[in-house]
Amino acid sequence: MPKPKVLFILKRRHDYNSEKHSNVNMSTGLYNSAFFMNEMINELGIKSEIVVVVDNNCIDKEVTKYKPTHVIIEALWVVPDKFYVLTKLHPNVKWIIRLHSEIPFLANEGSAFNWLGDYMTYKNVIIATNAPRTYKEMKFYLKHKLNCNSEIVENKVTYLPNYYPQQYIDKKFNRNKEYIDICSFGAIRPLKNQLLQAIAAVKFAEKIGKKLRFHINSGRVEQKGNSVLKNMMSLFEHLYDEGHELINHEWMPREEFLELCSKMDIGMQVSLSETFNIVGADLVSQGIPLVASHEIPWANSWFCSNPVDSEDMVRKLMFSYNFPKLNVLTNQYFLKSYTNKTKKIWKNYLLKK
Numbered sequence: 001m002p003k004p005k006v007l008f009i010l011k012r013r014h015d016y017n018s019e020k021h022s023n024v025n026m027s028t029g030l031y032n033s034a035f036f037m038n039e040m041i042n043e044l045g046i047k048s049e050i051v052v053v054v055d056n057n058c059i060d061k062e063v064t065k066y067k068p069t070h071v072i073i074e075a076l077w078v079v080p081d082k083f084y085v086l087t088k089l090h091p092n093v094k095w096i097i098r099l100h101s102e103i104p105f106l107a108n109e110g111s112a113f114n115w116l117g118d119y120m121t122y123k124n125v126i127i128a129t130n131a132p133r134t135y136k137e138m139k140f141y142l143k144h145k146l147n148c149n150s151e152i153v154e155n156k157v158t159y160l161p162n163y164y165p166q167q168y169i170d171k172k173f174n175r176n177k178e179y180i181d182i183c184s185f186g187a188i189r190p191l192k193n194q195l196l197q198a199i200a201a202v203k204f205a206e207k208i209g210k211k212l213r214f215h216i217n218s219g220r221v222e223q224k225g226n227s228v229l230k231n232m233m234s235l236f237e238h239l240y241d242e243g244h245e246l247i248n249h250e251w252m253p254r255e256e257f258l259e260l261c262s263k264m265d266i267g268m269q270v271s272l273s274e275t276f277n278i279v280g281a282d283l284v285s286q287g288i289p290l291v292a293s294h295e296i297p298w299a300n301s302w303f304c305s306n307p308v309d310s311e312d313m314v315r316k317l318m319f320s321y322n323f324p325k326l327n328v329l330t331n332q333y334f335l336k337s338y339t340n341k342t343k344k345i346w347k348n349y350l351l352k353k
Helices: 029-043 056-066 081-090 112-119 133-148 150-156 194-207 224-238 255-261 278-285 310-322 323-351
Strands: 007-010 048-051 071-072 092-101 125-129 156-159 178-184 209-219 246-249 265-267 290-293
Touching: 007 029, 007 056, 007 194, 029 048, 029 071, 029 323, 048 056, 056 246, 081 092, 081 156, 092 290, 112 133, 125 133, 125 150, 125 209, 125 224, 133 150, 133 156, 150 156, 178 194, 194 209, 194 224, 194 265, 209 224, 255 278, 255 310, 265 278, 265 310, 278 290, 278 323, 290 323
Parallel strands: 007 048, 007 071, 071 092, 092 125, 125 156, 178 209, 178 265, 209 246, 265 290
Antiparallel strands: none
């Protein structure tokens, strides 16, 4: 059996501006995710590379050039019929379609289950999820789709979680400010729940007698996120006289984003649906307390809030404000534990015979 050789393939975003951005990794969290895993696999002593292509017509060229044993297609973008050609041209390659979303998020992608069902009919095409719940749902779907036994299901669906680099800094929490800087970074989407988090942040700021600066990324608005952004802007327009501000930040290179994260007081990622949440990991890596939801698998449950209850968010914000060091250190610990398990899972999968 040949030694494993991995190739990650991503599709370039349509809104990518090559003049504005010097590298694609700054404009998409999906690239960051693949980049982290690519680095991890190389550290394990397994050859791995990552490429970004214009569309699925470029895949054959990249695979022919690199000659991988495993091709990881990040997210749903390859038309299923393309595998009719690719599996014939490269019959020994394992084609892994890797999902980054739970079912509630996939429900917003109109062709998701149609494509997933078609993928499963091709030999050597495998569905990988980065979340245990989606893994179970995909196994259920495959069993009924192909009317097959458990052994076939196990060979067609696998679990390959995310990785995050183990680089953390310490930061002293500063309460001696007129403002409190709270952020809910990331693409603006309904399931990210930014509007209710903004309301909770306002309530919290008033409770501690400070003005709020609520920071978001307005450069990525997806899946009817325009309504979310419009409502957040209206909220803060009506609160302007009270001194609370909504601050928009464009999408930026990773190093600049980490620097921005380090300037926050508290981060919020109280999402309605998540599988990993790189933004939350970025905040924690910079020594920033994080209030999350239980959807984030590595987040410390002590600081996780009910995503539909602003009063519970206020309580967790207050807990984080009073015990910032505890928040940061425990979240960093659980993130380390999660990513250490990720290493083992990927290594076992790639080296199995």
